[in-house]
Amino acid sequence: MLTAVLILTVIALIAGLGLGFAARKLPADSSELVERVNELLPQTQCAQCGYPGCRPYAAAIVEDGAAINLCPPGGNDTVRRLADLLGRSEAPPLATGPAAPAVAVIDESLCIGCTYCRAACPVDAIVGAHQLMHTVIEQECTGCELCVAPCPVDCISMRAT
Amino acid sequence: MPSPAPTYDLGRLHGGLRLAAHKSASTGLPVQSPPLPAQLILPIDQHVGEPARPLVGIGEHVLRGQLLAESTGTLGAPVHASSSGKVVAIEPWPVAGRRGDPAPCIVIECDGDDRAVESRGNPVPYAELPGDEVLRRILQGGIVGLGGAVYPTAQKLMQAAAGELEYLILNGAECEPYISCDDMLMRERAGDIVSGAQILLHALGLDSACIVVESDKPDAIKQLAAAMTDAADERLVLKQVPTIYPSGGEDQLVQLVTDREVPSGGLPTDVGCLVQNVGTAAAIHDWLRDGEPLVSRITTISGDGIAQPMNVRARIGTTVAELVQFAGGYTDSARHLVIGGPMTGKSVSTDRVPLVKATNCILVLSEVPQPGPELPCIRCGECAAVCPVQLQPQQLFWYACADDERQLRSHGLTDCIECGCCDLVCPSHIPLTYDFRMAKARIRELEDEKARAERARRRFEARNERLQREQRERETELARQKETARKAGPDAIAEIMKRKQQDDGD
Numbered sequence: 001m002l003t004a005v006l007i008l009t010v011i012a013l014i015a016g017l018g019l020g021f022a023a024r025k026l027p028a029d030s031s032e033l034v035e036r037v038n039e040l041l042p043q044t045q046c047a048q049c050g051y052p053g054c055r056p057y058a059a060a061i062v063e064d065g066a067a068i069n070l071c072p073p074g075g076n077d078t079v080r081r082l083a084d085l086l087g088r089s090e091a092p093p094l095a096t097g098p099a100a101p102a103v104a105v106i107d108e109s110l111c112i113g114c115t116y117c118r119a120a121c122p123v124d125a126i127v128g129a130h131q132l133m134h135t136v137i138e139q140e141c142t143g144c145e146l147c148v149a150p151c152p153v154d155c156i157s158m159r160a161t
Numbered sequence: 162m163p164s165p166a167p168t169y170d171l172g173r174l175h176g177g178l179r180l181a182a183h184k185s186a187s188t189g190l191p192v193q194s195p196p197l198p199a200q201l202i203l204p205i206d207q208h209v210g211e212p213a214r215p216l217v218g219i220g221e222h223v224l225r226g227q228l229l230a231e232s233t234g235t236l237g238a239p240v241h242a243s244s245s246g247k248v249v250a251i252e253p254w255p256v257a258g259r260r261g262d263p264a265p266c267i268v269i270e271c272d273g274d275d276r277a278v279e280s281r282g283n284p285v286p287y288a289e290l291p292g293d294e295v296l297r298r299i300l301q302g303g304i305v306g307l308g309g310a311v312y313p314t315a316q317k318l319m320q321a322a323a324g325e326l327e328y329l330i331l332n333g334a335e336c337e338p339y340i341s342c343d344d345m346l347m348r349e350r351a352g353d354i355v356s357g358a359q360i361l362l363h364a365l366g367l368d369s370a371c372i373v374v375e376s377d378k379p380d381a382i383k384q385l386a387a388a389m390t391d392a393a394d395e396r397l398v399l400k401q402v403p404t405i406y407p408s409g410g411e412d413q414l415v416q417l418v419t420d421r422e423v424p425s426g427g428l429p430t431d432v433g434c435l436v437q438n439v440g441t442a443a444a445i446h447d448w449l450r451d452g453e454p455l456v457s458r459i460t461t462i463s464g465d466g467i468a469q470p471m472n473v474r475a476r477i478g479t480t481v482a483e484l485v486q487f488a489g490g491y492t493d494s495a496r497h498l499v500i501g502g503p504m505t506g507k508s509v510s511t512d513r514v515p516l517v518k519a520t521n522c523i524l525v526l527s528e529v530p531q532p533g534p535e536l537p538c539i540r541c542g543e544c545a546a547v548c549p550v551q552l553q554p555q556q557l558f559w560y561a562c563a564d565d566e567r568q569l570r571s572h573g574l575t576d577c578i579e580c581g582c583c584d585l586v587c588p589s590h591i592p593l594t595y596d597f598r599m600a601k602a603r604i605r606e607l608e609d610e611k612a613r614a615e616r617a618r619r620r621f622e623a624r625n626e627r628l629q630r631e632q633r634e635r636e637t638e639l640a641r642q643k644e645t646a647r648k649a650g651p652d653a654i655a656e657i658m659k660r661k662q663q664d665d666g667d
Binding site: 053122124140142 | 610614616617620621622623625
């Protein structure tokens, strides 16, 4: 009886110490976690979170402890999934309201061909050349709105999908 | 007269229901031919896959069997003119489609001559052609699965031919109430079905085909047996299956006939079987032996809202209103128009919709069955007992309410064939099939979103890589120029400056 108790206690101690050591000393594989967080983000690359794209935001969440409720295109669903993945008990509501899905549309009669919007597009969804009309490839547009501000003639608008 | 002995087979269907057939009303008359309509409305999207691309312009005169729209992409079927006449419009028109909104249609004003293109009447010597050439010919006939799924037949055959096949199964099990178009086809054109089966066997290089009919269709069995005796083809076997809904489902039929279970998420080809509707086989015969592409089909007009229920062989593109008119019109009690059967059909709000390749039944009912108010699930398990795919609808319902995509998937929601058996037996009147359809749509939506996100991610990464590369190239170029200038020494630079000053002075 006593032997059994002793043996089990020793086993429990060894296992506990082992686990404690692993948890504190061994580095967690953060790059893999960044990948998984990145997978949950909507990949609009809109930078509305304050980071220059989805992957940088994912890295900031994992490595610098950035808040998980900064992604308006992902909405509250994404916040919930992130909370699940990261083991946080509470999913805070979005810092701002969720963004409705939309695509950018260039009013081609007004476009002067300045290429500013083309340079701003994070997913290369705008085609056009200097002093030639530009247009948005609708299927590839993520609705990030980054092209709207640079346009000097305000010919880009967002259309809900 | 010796005839193959029809037998019940080893396979057993899980669950299913015996439903009141309501078929005798429409099988009293032989298949009728309605008069040519004044106008034909031909949707360019009558099949699974990409819509066909119109090849004709407005004002063009077309002949029966002429190609109107060709298939694009890897999955699709062409559309042919159902009669001769003039193309008057290509515009959106209400159709009984999956989404219910108007779809682009080619509208033909018939000239009444019904003149056919010249190739009509030249039988293709299919027996001398290699199998894949026959499949290529079938592709041009605009033939799609006529059982209701309208999957392009040629592509289904090509995909099947790539795998290992043992049996061709011709599906004559028409298990849904009211519908009798396949029954009438088997009674009247058994020889053409047998001929179509022989073409299919040749094209696929198979040596065994089962024609499967339900036991409550004695006339069809008799005619098929006679046609098979005439053909004297040992490769063909006639089989009889019990009349249980949904025995005519593709996977269910495979299980009944061969006692093999199609794996979850798989196809009958995974267990060596290829299922084709008997109507499809007859259409293949029409195309390869008579040169007539798929421009007409047999459809059942039935229900207690129809004055004279019957089966008609109608041109694709005839409006439902004209067909109902031909069948004696609506009765006073007609309230509800359904395209397809009562279990899987789709109710429509207008009879302006055209008959398409998928339309196997036009059903007019006097009253919509009202199941009663929805009550909470009491977990009685009746639904699980009747589910032909052996799912647990009561559990799926739970997850569908919770919107739990992962659990829905792991409990096999994607294998649900939406047969509607669980709805019928549910004592709480829960519209399970509707809920499952919604849940499936949500899962599909999520998948699309994921695919879009993945593409955006790849484009973003590719762009970043490009920007970095350009930056690197600029830096190396700058370094190179500096290096050249440095090598040339101060004398060369002074020389250049002097020349520049001279130029400015001039």
